[in-house]
Amino acid sequence: MTNPTQGDQLADLLRGDADELIRRWVGLAASSLRGRMTEAELDRELREFFAVLVDALSTGSRDIKDDAYADARVLLEELSRTRARLGFSPSETAVGVFALKRAVFELIERRGNDGFREVIALSSLLDDLGLWTFEFYSRTREEIITEQSEQLLELTTPVVKLWDGVLAVPLVGTLDSARTQVVMEKLLEALVESGAEQAIIDITGVLAVDTQVAQHLLKTVMAARLMGAECTISGIRPQIAQTIVGLGIEFGDITTKASLADALLHALRRAGVDVVRRRNQAV
Amino acid sequence: MERVPILKIGDVLLVSIQVDLEDQSVVALQEDLAERISSTGAHGVVIDISAVEIVDSFIGRMFATIASISRLFDADTVVVGMRPAVAITLVELGLTLGEVRTALDLEKGLAVLRRLGADREVRIEVDEDDEPVQAFS
Structure with missing residues (x-):
């Protein structure tokens, strides 16, 4: 050629x-x-x-x-x-x-x-x-x-500090086993690093929960408890609440709160912090 | 077989596990601890496992057993410094520590025991308060 x-x-x-x-x-x-x-x-x-x-x-x-x-x-x-x-x-x-x-x-x-x-x-x-x-x-x-x-795996699972001794993980999007595993490990590592005794898992942005994901969440809470920290789950949507009850998933003695604000208040109380509204601005 | 040392600080016994445990050492530790609690009259036991990286179901059950033994001597047990990997393993094994209290580190563990101990002191104070009143009358 x-x-x-x-x-x-x-x-x-x-x-x-x-x-x-x-x-x-x-x-x-x-x-x-x-x-x-x-x-x-x-x-x-x-x-x-x-x-x-x-x-x-x-x-x-x-x-x-x-x-x-x-x-x-x-x-x-x-x-x-x-x-x-x-x-x-x-x-x-x-x-x-x-x-x-x-x-x-x-x-x-x-x-x-x-x-x-x-x-x-x-x-x-x-x-x-x-x-x-x-x-x-x-x-x-x-x-x-x-x-x-x-990037998705890394970026979408931030652990944020809400208060001295209070950590939160806002979860957004779809949860699968791999992601929940990452969340679990990151949260537990953060608990050790910061010495925080209160953790909040906020699932407001989670669209669906199945038995497996619920299982993982429960495991995270149990593991945190074993390490000496308390974990609250907040932001369960109405549909998800129905699914959880429909599937017969037992959350047992795990604290759940309707909103992140409620969970934060709960965590602060447990950490010994009182939130007080000022009666008069001009005092 | 390595024996795990048991240290006494005030009325608290500190067990710091620095090596990966064999089943024999675990049994020996349980015996030693029962002996020491009874001889010292300690009110709290702190088990520091921050250096433990590998656990199996046998070691997992050890904590619950030690806690049950301690309770017979009216002592509280706190497990401190559990690593995330260990916690995940124990959960995956389906083990719960029962009545065992946990804390993130030794300092927080001692604080937990102090809180529990404070309950005891309150009871004693009430008794002491009663006596002077009787003495007055």
Whole structure:
């Protein structure tokens, strides 16, 4: 497949009408991006890639795994990474490469010369590059998904200090076993670190509770108790209260309060703090 | 077999467990402790397990047993410094410590015993108050 003269022909073909090709290419690629990138930005990107591609083609190599295409591959990886981060769809990303094919076909058709062999070679080469882009695109997507699930696990379980000796964990969203486990460990660690004797688990933001989650909550409370701290559960929604009773889950002697405010007041009392309203502001 | 030392501070006995316990040491500790409470007349027992990283059901039951023994001598038991991992293990094992009191650290444990001890002193004070009245009349 490596035929230096042919390689030069293809490179020459592209180089000869570079400006026209790039303009048409950018036009085709831009139409699918629906204005999420400016045309100038796209023009800069594609122009850079075009130059690198023509350089690689002029070496005569037609295998994108060759060293000659190293720069082109890096550029494509960068391109697909930014596209994936910006939330472009796979086909919107790949079309950036495939649009060049159409631009070249149109050029050859218009010229009427029979660049048939070059076209076939270029076509399969661009297919390979397109696939390369796509592969990298999906890899980046997977990275993003993994990152996000990790962040979710870490960020959504803060342990906050409400008062000297009173900690709270406001839970938001869906609770599953893995998350409840993280909550449990974080809360218990925080109890040891801060020496707080009162903890509040607030589940106002929790939309659903099943037997497993309830079980985990109970375990957390029991574990805290074993360590010498007291745990209050607050913010049970009406539907959740019905579910808990319907499922026959026994909360036993665990203190539950309707709102976080009630739980805080309870915790303060247990910690020996009195909250007193001032009778007169101007005293 | 290593024997766990039992220290006496005022009327409190302090058991600080620094090594991972074998079943034999646990049994020995229970015997020693019963002996010491009876001989010293201590009113409180503090078991510090902040250095214990691994527990099994046998050790889990030890706390309840020691508490029951102590209660026969009218002494309160407080387990202090339990690590989160240990607490989770005990809960997963389905063990409850029964009547055993717990505290986050030694200082808080001693405070708990002081509070409980204060109840005793109040009773004594009431008795002392009664006597002078009788002496007056």
